[in-house]
Structure formats: structure tokens, C-alpha cells
Amino acid sequence: MKKKSNHPNPAVPGFKAAGLNCGLKAKGALDLTLVVSDRPAVAAGVFTKNRVRSPSVVWCEQTLRKNPEVRAVVVNSGNANACTGAQGTLACKEIANSLAGELKIQPRQLLIASTGVIGVPLPWEKIVSGVPALNKKLSSKGWMDAARGIMTTDLTLKTARHAFKLNGRNIVVGGFAKGSGMIHPNMATMLGFLFTNAAVDAKTLKTALRQAVDPTFNSITVDGEVSTNDCVLCLANGAAGNPPLRKKDLPAFVEALTQVCRSLARQIIEDGEGATKFITVRVGGARSVKQARQVANSVATSSLVKTAVFGEDPNWGRIICAVGYSGVPVNQNRIDISLNGLPLVRQGEIAPGVSQPRLKSRMKKKDILIDIGLGQGRAEAEIYTCDFSYDYVRINAEYTT
């Protein structure tokens, strides 16, 4: 869906950013992004659970396991560097060596991410030859180029920023993301990059990132697909000069990370391939959060529910059907469903006094809330998705390998 949202500049003090075209994409479109911290930064990541994974993902996982202090993140679009065997690992090494030389850092102080077509060897020479120019372009004003350099089928730039005071210091969290297909919860299901000037230790950053990602990036689905490459990375460089975060500071920091993640996650759904609606599936009255998520996910990935929302049809039969096959032992006689606030199903049957004209008019809204009560407990969860339109098929049938 087209949304005229402002794209905040995600600049964070103590970092510089750049984006350029190195020849991976045609027509000069930006395809190489670099963000560098002016001092060592603590890093954390959340990675795809796909068993088939890009060497770039493996590189980041190994790097963070050995030493979570890094200096830079490089991202290329136009090629996923996935399923290319030993060549893929070589590409990571060549890129890291080249950037390490140019930036005067160690290769293992660099995180790498890639996105684009799978199975085509990454022409890393193009990236390496772009490195000097990329370094020269680094600036505190390069963030929008950096955000643009990671886009693939994205129609919109995705940036977010949040600032708050902590113990008298200005803490900034800024980030950018990409993704509009192959988006599915319970993973880092796209590329997301977060930067903050806060001083945080590695363990705390990892905890905070996980807490911020679960209800945001891990709660969105476009098409139930889980990519080989996706990750969310967060770098914290301490440029704010705050004393390292203490336990009592954690909630404020997690909330800031979560706000940025939530904004980026929402931007991804709004830019979902072919999307015309933003759908929130909320499940309450569940025995556990896990069960609530499982039911919400079943509804949010149902092709029949998503095409019904595209057709603006309040087809609750498809919703209750998807609740029933989620695998969670629900009791159909306790299920309540409302659509954008209008009760539709009560205890498994159509609710009394349902007005089709009122329902139809509510379905015309861009934001659709499907609220499901299971009547079994107190746990709840939300999953965010978009509808399923002709354009999803067009985009994905015409995309050429």
C-alpha cells in the first residue's frame, strides 16, 4: 500500500554511513551500503532459522560468537550470496579483507549482509572495486543513501529513529530495514540494522535486541516464507558517554529499540508485495502466549483470509476455519471474533445483530483488526500481516532469476 510516511533520517552520533552503486544492480541504483562506527561498538544479532543460510549470515554468527566488538556493517543488495558453495565463503573473506584494509580495522570487526537473488555467485570483485569510493563517501549525512542501498523489491525506503534521555545523556536509536516478500515470523525475517550511541555491554544488548525483535520483526508475515539471508543487527558504540546500562535502565532502552523495530516492521508490512491492507491478527483468551501466536499465525498466513480481506469481504468462516486447523486444541463453542471492533462471531456462531452493511463499510478501511478470543485462558499475542492481491502474484510470477 502506498503510504505517504515521512522517512526520518536514522543518523546516530558516532557513526558514519554511505551508499553507492558498485554494479550489482543495473541503471546505477544503489546496491552497496556501509555504516562505520568511529570507535569499537558492541554488536548483537538475530538470524534466520532457515537451514539453508547465506555465508554472510554464517560470517556474522561466527564473528559475534568470537568477539562482539565490531567497527562496521557492509550490506549489498542485488545478490543474496546464498547457495553458491565455497565461492560464497570466499566472497565474504575478500570483501572483509578489502574493507579492513581500507578502514584500517580487522576483517573480523566487520559484519556482512546480502540480499537479492539466490544461487548466483556474488561478483565480489565489483564490491571490492567499490570500496575506496564507499569509504570516501562515508559521512554523517549518508544515512538515506545507506538505507536505499539495501532495497530489492521494496517500493519504499524504511527508516526509523527514536531519541530519549537516560541519566542526563541523549540516547539515539536509529535504523533502516528492507523486505517486502519472504517475510514470516519467528525469525529475523528481513534485513534490519539498528544503531545506537548508548554504551551497553554485549550480553545486555543481546537480551534487549531479542526482547525488541520478538513482538516486532518476529511478529510479521507477508507470505509465510522464511529467507536464507535475513538478520537484524544492532551496534552500540557508547558515543553518548553514558555509564554502561544498568538493570534499572534496561526497560527504557528496550522500549526505544522496540519503537524503532516496530516502526520498521510496520513499514515492511505496508510495503508487502502487492499489499493494500495492514492486518493485525490479535488472539486473546489463550492458554499460553505460544498458543496465541500459533493461532494468530495460522490466520495471518491463510491465503483464503488474506484474499477475503483484499476483496473487503468479512468472511469469518475462513477465519474460524484457520483457527481450527492451527494445531492448537481450541473449543469452537468458545470462539469469539470481531472485525474492526464489530462483533462477528460469538461462541462459535454468528453474533446476534450483525449488520452486513456496517461490516462491509468497516472492511473498506486500510487497517483491519481481526480480534479472536479463544475463551481458554489469559494469554494473548498479535501478528501483523497484509492482504493477498493480484499484485503479489504478478510481482512473484514476473520476478526473473
Next chain:
Amino acid sequence: MKKKSNHPNPAVPGFKAAGLNCGLKAKGALDLTLVVSDRPAVAAGVFTKNRVRSPSVVWCEQTLRKNPEVRAVVVNSGNANACTGAQGTLACKEIANSLAGELKIQPRQLLIASTGVIGVPLPWEKIVSGVPALNKKLSSKGWMDAARGIMTTDLTLKTARHAFKLNGRNIVVGGFAKGSGMIHPNMATMLGFLFTNAAVDAKTLKTALRQAVDPTFNSITVDGEVSTNDCVLCLANGAAGNPPLRKKDLPAFVEALTQVCRSLARQIIEDGEGATKFITVRVGGARSVKQARQVANSVATSSLVKTAVFGEDPNWGRIICAVGYSGVPVNQNRIDISLNGLPLVRQGEIAPGVSQPRLKSRMKKKDILIDIGLGQGRAEAEIYTCDFSYDYVRINAEYTT
């Protein structure tokens, strides 16, 4: 996909069939089907695993549990009799009582199935008022009307028949089915009705039906949806006069049932909503059949794979990606993939000598075979599906509740 297949008349000796319009569907389209055995018939069924289930499904499960000897099957289309609370159960009773009176049988000797819109109370009075005419129409020539009476969004009639000799007797298995959306494996995921003149005991029939359904009806998927109503029923009335099946006769009988089920299952996929291709996903080299099925299912339900096949694009990246997120612990460096016989991926990388023009021309075929080797064991499985086209979205966005 349009297919000019012959629709064999599924008539089975000792049964009579009829179909008529009782007013559930507009414009006089057939919406009520009855098949009656001229003597008590042993019955078995396989039912949806959806937790939200139609009272018609519950009726059949209870009936077969108590007494597997029945006389007739009645099916209505145009209304699923699902999610209508106590009214749904009442509807089953009223229909059964009315037919029992007309056919001079017990209500519990009748099996009931329904298909159509969910959540709208079934106007059972229309069915009851159609019962006398339905009884009058019963004939050994009524099978094509019976097959037509169960259709909903189906574009084609689905019938199959297989005859074979057993101990000198002519055994016939005939059947008809419906379904083109809400089709997903691991259940009776549509309506299928099988009839045979063989004499079989109830336990053997149940075993044989399960064996026939697993690799056929339970191995197809159109859209990953699992309906509230679906079932496969089989009635065996012994009119062939054979001595009850012995253990040594079982393979021939299972094979006959399987042939009919396979033909009907294939007809459902060919009529999949918006389908233009018939896709077989074969997974070999797995550690277990369960894992092979899980991987095949992941690929067969991937929207990105299905839209790629619609676009005739040999996008193996999407295939290997879906293999990776199936949940089965695969080793990406052992994965082989071929498309319609052309090797495409070898040990996780693009196979040597892949010719794009040859691949593209193979993709133009109506039948697409995606053959995946996991290199981990000897188990294998096949799942059948169709592609994902504009028309799937159109059909399901325009369908009105």
C-alpha cells in the same frame, strides 16, 4: 487448468444414485445428492483434522463408531452446515429422519456430508422437501447427477472407476469427489465418496481406505487450507457375492481403491482454483517418510515456488529456501534438485552445465516435476499441488459470503 478428460460413469452394482436442485443453489444447479445401497453396506471414513468441524462430520464419525453398517449417503452443496451451533446438529437430525422415513431405513444408517459457505444456518427444510423427489429419481443411471450435485467452486466434474477380477468375481470401485480450494494434505481435505460391490468386513475396509487415502487425497495441496467439513467415505455392499476379503486379497483391493482415489485427487488438483500447472514435488534421500513429506509439503505450499511455476521461471532459489525452512534438519551441501528431469542443483549449488533455454522450455509443460534429493537416507514421498495464479486471488477475493 482445463483438461479434456473423460469422466467415467462411476456406477457400482447394487447402488442407486440421484442428484437434484432443492433450492440451496440458485438457477436450478444441482445441490443435493443421494446414493443408496440396495442392501446394508459396510462403511469407513477419513475425516478433517480441523478442530472446528461441521455437525455433518461429527454425525458420520459417531455413526461409524457405533455401527459401520449403513444404507445411504446424502450430500448437500451450497452450505457447509458449519459454525451454526445447535441448529447444525438439529439440521442433521431432521435430514436423517426425513430420509429414513422415505427410504424405510434407520436414521443412523445414513451418512451426511455438506459443503459450501460456513456460518450460515443450513435451510434443512429445503432438503427435507426435496427428499421425495430425490427418492423417486434414484436409479442406476443417476451417478453423473450425483457427482454434479456436490460441486461448489469446481469447474469440472470429478469421477473415477476401476474394475478388477477377484476370485472369479467382478469387483467394481467407483467414486466421485469435489474440491478446488481449501485443499491441504494430512486429512480428508475435500469430499470424496467411494462405492464398491465387494464384500469386506468393517475393519479391513477401514485399513484399506486409510492406505488408499494417504498417498492420494492426503498428499495433495492447493492452498494449505484445511476445511471444517471434509471427508472421504467408502461404502462396500457385497453385491459382487465374493466371499469376504482375505488377507491375500487385500493388496489387490487396496490397489483398486488407490487407483480411484489417485484419479480423483489428481482431478482436484487439475481443477485447483486458478491452476494452470500440475506440480509433483518428490523428495527422496530422506531419513524418514515423515521428514520427506514435511519437506515436500513445505515446497508444495510455498507461495513463492507456486508463483514462480505460474511464471514458468525455474527459480530453484525459492525451492531450496523452502526446503531449508521446512523444519527438517537438512544439510544444504547435500541437496540435489532437478526440474522435469534436468539437474538444476547439485550439492547445494547450481549444477554444472545448466542450460537456461532448455530449462525454460521444460517449464512450459503442464506437468512439472520438482525432484529433491536430501542425501540423508532412503525414504521418499510425493506431494501434488498446482501453481498460484491471478485467478486464485480473483476467485477467492470475489467469492461472497
